[in-house]
Amino acid sequence: MLALLSRVKAVCWPSAEIISRCSLGQDISKEAWSLFRLNCPPESALWRRIGGGFRGVCTSTALHGKVRGNNKKEMSEKKLTCHFVDYRRVKLVAGSGGKGACSFHSEPRKEWGGPDGGNGGDGGSIIIKANRFVKSLAQVIPVYKAEDGQSGGNKNCYGRNGNTSYISVPVGTVVKEQSTTITDLTEHGQEYLAVFGGAGGKGNRFFLSNENRAPMMATPGMAGQERVLQLELRTMAHAGLVGFPNAGKSSLLRAISNARPAVASYPFTTLNPHVGIVEYRDHEQVAVADIPGIIRGAHLNRGLGISFLRHIERCRFLLFVLDLSAPEPWIQLQHLFYELEQYEPGLSQRPQAIVANKMDLPEAREKLETLKSQVTQRVIPVSALTGQNTEELILHLRELYDGYLQGDGSRGVEPIRW
Numbered sequence: 001m002l003a004l005l006s007r008v009k010a011v012c013w014p015s016a017e018i019i020s021r022c023s024l025g026q027d028i029s030k031e032a033w034s035l036f037r038l039n040c041p042p043e044s045a046l047w048r049r050i051g052g053g054f055r056g057v058c059t060s061t062a063l064h065g066k067v068r069g070n071n072k073k074e075m076s077e078k079k080l081t082c083h084f085v086d087y088r089r090v091k092l093v094a095g096s097g098g099k100g101a102c103s104f105h106s107e108p109r110k111e112w113g114g115p116d117g118g119n120g121g122d123g124g125s126i127i128i129k130a131n132r133f134v135k136s137l138a139q140v141i142p143v144y145k146a147e148d149g150q151s152g153g154n155k156n157c158y159g160r161n162g163n164t165s166y167i168s169v170p171v172g173t174v175v176k177e178q179s180t181t182i183t184d185l186t187e188h189g190q191e192y193l194a195v196f197g198g199a200g201g202k203g204n205r206f207f208l209s210n211e212n213r214a215p216m217m218a219t220p221g222m223a224g225q226e227r228v229l230q231l232e233l234r235t236m237a238h239a240g241l242v243g244f245p246n247a248g249k250s251s252l253l254r255a256i257s258n259a260r261p262a263v264a265s266y267p268f269t270t271l272n273p274h275v276g277i278v279e280y281r282d283h284e285q286v287a288v289a290d291i292p293g294i295i296r297g298a299h300l301n302r303g304l305g306i307s308f309l310r311h312i313e314r315c316r317f318l319l320f321v322l323d324l325s326a327p328e329p330w331i332q333l334q335h336l337f338y339e340l341e342q343y344e345p346g347l348s349q350r351p352q353a354i355v356a357n358k359m360d361l362p363e364a365r366e367k368l369e370t371l372k373s374q375v376t377q378r379v380i381p382v383s384a385l386t387g388q389n390t391e392e393l394i395l396h397l398r399e400l401y402d403g404y405l406q407g408d409g410s411r412g413v414e415p416i417r418w
Contacts, residue, residue, distance in 0.1 A: 084275040084289065085138040086233040086314060090167075092195045095123030097221025098149035098159035100201035104214070105155070115215055116156050117204040121149030123197030123224045124162030128175060128231075130185035131168040135275070137231055140167060146195070149221060152203045162197055172234040177227065184234070194229060198222035233314060237275050237289035238401055240315030241355075242340075244332055245293030247323040248357040250274070251384035253290045256394055261290055273311050278394060286401045289315060294339055309343040317351035317400045319393075322371070324356055324364040330374045351400050352377060355393060359383040 098120025105113025124146035147162035175182045175192060183192045199222045207215035241249040250261040257276025274290040292308045312318065320336055322329040333354065340348040354375060356368055360383040372379050380396060382389045 084136050084273045085140075086136070086273070086311065088137045088140045088231045089142070089228065090140060090231060091143045091226070091228050092126045093143070093145045093226045094125055094195040094197045094224025095146035095148040095162035096223050097121065097123050097198040097200035098151040099220040100203035100206070100218035101152035101154060101157075102204045102216065102218040103154035114213070115204040115208055116154055117218055118152035118154070118157040118159065119203050119206060120152045120200030120221045121159035121161040122200050123147070123149045123221065124164050125193060125197045125224075126165045126167065126195045128167045128169055128173075128185070128192045128194050130171045130173060130188060130190045132171045132188040134168050134170045137169060137173070137233065140169065140231060146197060146224060148224075149197070149200050151221075152201070152218075156203075156205055159200055161200075164197075167194075169231060170233060174232045174234050176230040176232065179230075182229070195225040195227050198224040235314055235316070237287035237314075238316050238404065239286065239288045239319055239397060240291050240312050240317075241288065241319050241321050242291055242312055242336060243293060243321035244295065244323065244336070247293065247321045247332075248384045249290050249293070249321050252321060252355065252357060252382065253288060255382075255384045255387050255390050256397075257288055259288075259290070278397060280398060284398075284401070286397055288319075288397070291315075294336070296335055296339070309339070312340065313344060313347060315350075316404045317353075318348075319353055319355050319397075321355045321357050324358045324367050324371075325361055329356070329367060330371050333375065351403060353393075353396055353400070354379045356381045357384055359388055360386050 100120050101117035103115070103117045105116040107113055126144055126146050144165060144167065146165045149162045150159035152159045169185060171185065171188055173185045175185070175194070185192065201219040201221040204215045204218050207217060209215075241253060243249050250263050253259050253261055253274060253276045254263065257278050259274050259276025261274040273292060276288050276290070278286045278288055280286075289311065291311050294308050320333060322332055326332060337348045354371075354377050356364070356371060356379055358364060359368070359381045364381075368379070368381055378396070380389065380393050382393055384390075
């Protein structure tokens with residue numbers, strides 16, 4: 001045994017100096033290499049000199065694992081754009097109650113244990129709650145189904161009640177049912193119990209009496225309440241950009257706020273409203289809405305006109321955006337006033353300003369002078385493309401906002417801050 005162990009040679013590992021030189025690609029002296037090879041014969045050595053390195057040893061620091069490439073395609077700006085939603089039609093279904101249990105107590109040396117079926121749990125209800133940190137109805141889904149109550153069990157075990165579901169909506173949301181206003185959520189944390197959960201069924205223990213000592217009946221749970229409600233925002237934004245399609249409203253909103261609605265070098269119309277926030281140095285925030293372009297006959301619901309005009313109704317003051325590349329932009333202003341008055345009398349008389357867009361065009365100067373001579377409102381010439389004179393628009397926007405705060409404060413109405 002000792003003779004066999006004497007034949008086994010200890011493994012000799014290379015020194016740190018040899019490994020570092022091999023990793024750096026430096027030559028190793030013959031003396032150092034001979035000392036290593038004396039103790040490690042060629043037939044049993046795992047480390048062999050091959051061109052200044054070792055076989056099977058990676059001398060580079062790069063990882064040779066599988067490189068995972070980023071196969072995700074970049075989404076276009078139109079798909080990344082978040083739309084503002086101020087109207088939702090939702091179906092609410094409360095949870096049903098759990099059914100009661102029918103069972104009898106069974107225990108050794110107790111043959112007449114009696115009924116012990118427990119009642120079922122109540123179904124979950126759905127509550128609409130106002131939250132001042134929520135600004136849009138975009139997160140509200142079309143259908144809500146609350147949790148059902150669990151069934152009762154033996155040994156007088158009651159079923160668990162279904163959890164209450166909450167729907168967070170912005171402050172100022174009006175809840176309607178069949179065009180009838182039910183409630184107006186005007187304060188943060190205000191709740192409205194929209195649908196009740198069904199009551200749980202009764203177990204046979206509930207029917208135990210002196211006349212009936214062994215009841216065999218149990219009742220099922222009641223179905224939850226079901227309703228279809230309409231959620232509408234009373235105030236969409238402080239200011240609304242009103243104009244015909246391709247007047248440059250989306251470009252103007254990008255120029256004065258942090259919103260990024262989709263724009264392009266070809267004519268197209270916005271189908272969903274966008275809201276941008278204009279921030280001032282005193283930390284006041286003014287919400288500006290890009291209303292989709294309305295057309296002639298919008299009050300007759302041409303081109304989704306009613307839904308677009310409803311957005312304008314929820315703005316406190318208006319900015320009429322005119323396209324100075326049109327032959328007669330003042331005619332556009334007359335058509336806009338007519339459509340607003342036909343939809344709601346007095347809507348065009350709200351605090352307003354006229355924004356003459358596309359001042360970067362050569363023919364815009366002459367049309368601007370003609371426009372100022374035909375209207376009495378203040379005209380602010382801007383160029384959404386180059387950002388020309390947008391500072392004047394932002395300052396006038398603050399003047400309209402301060403007037404809105406003073407007007408609501410004098411009437412005893414708390415103004416809505418973004």
